[in-house]
Amino acid sequence: MRRRLLVLAGGAALAAACATAPPVVTAPVPPRHPEYVFPVAPPGTARGAVERVARGWRYLQADEFAAAERELAPVVSGNRTSAPGHAALGYLELARGRAAQALTHFEAATGPSRPYVPALVGRGLALIDERRDEDALTSFEQALAIDASIPELAERVATLRVRVVQDRINRAERAAAAGAWDEARTAYRAAIAASPDAAFLYRDLGLVERQAGRPDTALDLATAALRHDAGDVQAHLLIAEIQAERNEYDLALDAYAKAAAIEPSANIDAAMARLRDRRRDAALPAEFQAIPERPQASRADVAALLGVRLSARLSAAPQRPVVVTDVRGHWAEDWILAVARAGAMEVYPNYTFQPAAPLRRADLADAISRALGLVASPSALATWDAADVAAEDVPTTHLAYPAVRRAVAAGVLRLDGDEFGLLRPVSGEEARDAVARLSALGTGRP
Secondary structure (H helix, E strand, O other), X not given: OHHHHHHHHHHHHHXXXXXXXXXXXXXXXXXXXXXXOOOOOOOOOOHHHHXXXXXXXXXXXXXXXXXXXXXXXXXXXXXXXXXXXXXXXXXXXXXXXXXXXXXXXXXXXXXXXXXXXXXXXXXHHHHHXXXXXXXXXXXXXXXXXXXXXXXXXXXXXXXXXXXXXXXXHHHHHHHHHOOOHHHHHHHHHHHHHHOOOOHHHHHHHHHHHHHOXXXXXXXXXXXXXXXXXXXXXHHHHHHHHHHHHOOOHHHHHHHHHHHHHHOOOHHHHHHHHHHHHHHHHHOOOHHHHOHHHOOOOEHHHHHHHHHHHOHHHHHHOOOOOOOOOXXXXXXXXXXXXXXXXXXXXXXXXXXXXXXXXXXXXHHHHHHHHHHHHHHOOHHHHHHHHOOOOOEOOEOOOXXXXXXXXXXXXXXXXXXXXXXXXXXXXXXHHHHHHHHHHHHHHHHOOO
């Protein structure tokens, strides 16, 4: 009996000792998926469902997937519309690497009429795994608009937006390079929607619209680009080129000047010089403007071209007294007199210029050779006059050879194969282009 009492007493003492021993403390396990948003239950959710979701979430964050599913599956089977249950199961599938199945649960947990932030975030993560960045961005943005306090979601949205915009830009550039204007337009518009402050997107879309034959839209887009970045040189140039095509000379020159002020360029200077020439030409007589269209240029035509393009050089040349009896009242009278007085073209011994006489290649070579003497340096003239220009139809003993040699060596006129074609008629376009090349030698610009 006594022995039994001792045993009982010892057991009681052991039990007492156990009852007062301090509990064992274990370190908390960090969640394996901290980017997942816990599916908080909306008001009115049954307590049992809330507790199951909480337990299932703890298992999920420990990567104990089977245990998590045992807790979460009954929540959905008991309530097919349970947003917390579906969201938690969506995250479970996402952790398992099954993004497609996860999307099914996230879609069931949220919708346009009942947006649910945990499901929107989970849907975005699943869409990224499915390589659907644009849809993921939309889902994240919807969640952020409802709750801006979600940790790191704003940074994730910003990073993803850059990636989405760059992808859209890449698609737009590929489409533009292939001439697929509609596809390029759609991709650029989508990029602008994601990054509305990026000036270059408006400008690049403007370039596409211009190539697609929509200059009005292109002009509006270039203007929009400058609202976001007044220093966008390419936007200024796009505006200048469109306005130049419309013969809006002053507006185009103003746009070119703004571009040059930001980024000086010889190409811009040359474009402005050409535009000033066009503006000047636009005020010239209709007969002058029609020269390039004429199948046969006349002596008056080449005199007018020289008079306009080399006006300063002709005025600066020593002036000869001339008498011309057949140009009074002619549309090119002033230019004919100018080239004659400067010695760029000859008056015939009978004091006639014969402005309507058809221009031959020999006549053009003579006029070009004389004009080169007004625009070129002595060293350049010496180089050209010493050149070996071989034209089968113009032997070195021919009276026209010196003029042909100088004009061809200077690059103003060209051989046709091995021949020059002294008697071949000159078209208005050929005369215009030759005088333009001549003028470029004197100005140092194309």
